[in-house]
Amino acid sequence: MKVTVLIENTVAKPLDLLGEHGLSLWVETPGHRILYDTGQSGALVHNAGALGIPLPAADVIVLSHGHYDHTGGLRAALKMIGHRLPVFAHPELFSPHRVSEPDRYVGIPFDRAELDASGADFRWVKDPREIFPGVWAGGTVPKTNTFERGDARMYIWDEGRRVPDPLNDDLSLYLETAKGLVILTGCAHAGVVNIVEHARAVTGQERVRAVIGGTHLAPVGADQLEKTIDYLKKLDLELLAASHCTGLAVAARLAAEFGPRFSFGSTGLTFTF
Numbered sequence: 001m002k003v004t005v006l007i008e009n010t011v012a013k014p015l016d017l018l019g020e021h022g023l024s025l026w027v028e029t030p031g032h033r034i035l036y037d038t039g040q041s042g043a044l045v046h047n048a049g050a051l052g053i054p055l056p057a058a059d060v061i062v063l064s065h066g067h068y069d070h071t072g073g074l075r076a077a078l079k080m081i082g083h084r085l086p087v088f089a090h091p092e093l094f095s096p097h098r099v100s101e102p103d104r105y106v107g108i109p110f111d112r113a114e115l116d117a118s119g120a121d122f123r124w125v126k127d128p129r130e131i132f133p134g135v136w137a138g139g140t141v142p143k144t145n146t147f148e149r150g151d152a153r154m155y156i157w158d159e160g161r162r163v164p165d166p167l168n169d170d171l172s173l174y175l176e177t178a179k180g181l182v183i184l185t186g187c188a189h190a191g192v193v194n195i196v197e198h199a200r201a202v203t204g205q206e207r208v209r210a211v212i213g214g215t216h217l218a219p220v221g222a223d224q225l226e227k228t229i230d231y232l233k234k235l236d237l238e239l240l241a242a243s244h245c246t247g248l249a250v251a252a253r254l255a256a257e258f259g260p261r262f263s264f265g266s267t268g269l270t271f272t273f
């Protein structure tokens with residue numbers, strides 16, 4: 001199985017690749033090809049060309065959540081793919097996500113009809129769903145610990161009131177291998193520890209081999225960061241590719257903690273399992 005980083009904030013190789021604030025991963029299992037997220041601008045199409053990745057061969061698209069930096073390239077990806085295909089996402093994908101500092105809309109930059117017309121065949125995943133043998137879309141993540149508190153800057157309007165954004169649409173991919181789980185996260189807004197625990201419960205596989213993707217550890221407090229690092233260390237991961245909203249400072253800390261098992265998970269890298 002292979003996971004290639006099509007879009008991330010940074011670029012790993014001196015090739016003709018574009019980096020942008022966002023995430024997109026190309027997953028090749030023995031039987032299937034999955035596009036997980038699409039970055040923010042459509043630059044994934046350019047990068048796929050540069051990396052020799054055949055986007056039209058994708059069997060499905062899976063979206064980690066509605067934020068623009070994960071869904072903004074969706075229309076460009078659908079256009080490149082050129083035929084109707086399943087798009088797995090949480091039913092709250094179109095939630096009107098907002099963020100303060102500066103205050104703005106950060107949700108999906110398309111409406112449903114526009115995407116339907118572009119070839120998206122939406123399949124809603126609220127409860128865990130095995131979309132292919134050994135490939136799980138996690139659905140809503142139960143919040144099982146008290147230290148992962150989410151990002152206070154993220155909110156939605158609810159009947160005229162500003163309320164914290166529950167980001168229920170946070171959806172991760174769990175890939176089963178003989179040696180344990182490979183977990184792909186978008187921004188891990190539900191908390192990376194909650195997500196890993198959910199992956200273990202859903203798949204019945206205790207051993208976790210790798211975590212790849214955004215962790216949203218950049219803005220968290222010291223308590224959450226230390227508890228998360230302790231937890232991840234106990235997993236004895238083969239690979240931690242914490243990228244995107246992990247932030248450079250936290251990523252540098254993780255690189256020091258995890259040594260050769262850590263990767264910045266930049267655009268152009270491929271991880272093989």
Ligand SMILES: [Fe+2]
Pocket residue numbers: 022023067069070186187214244245
């Ligand atoms: Fe993000």
Ligand SMILES: [Fe+2]
Pocket residue numbers: 065067186187189
């Ligand atoms: Fe996000």
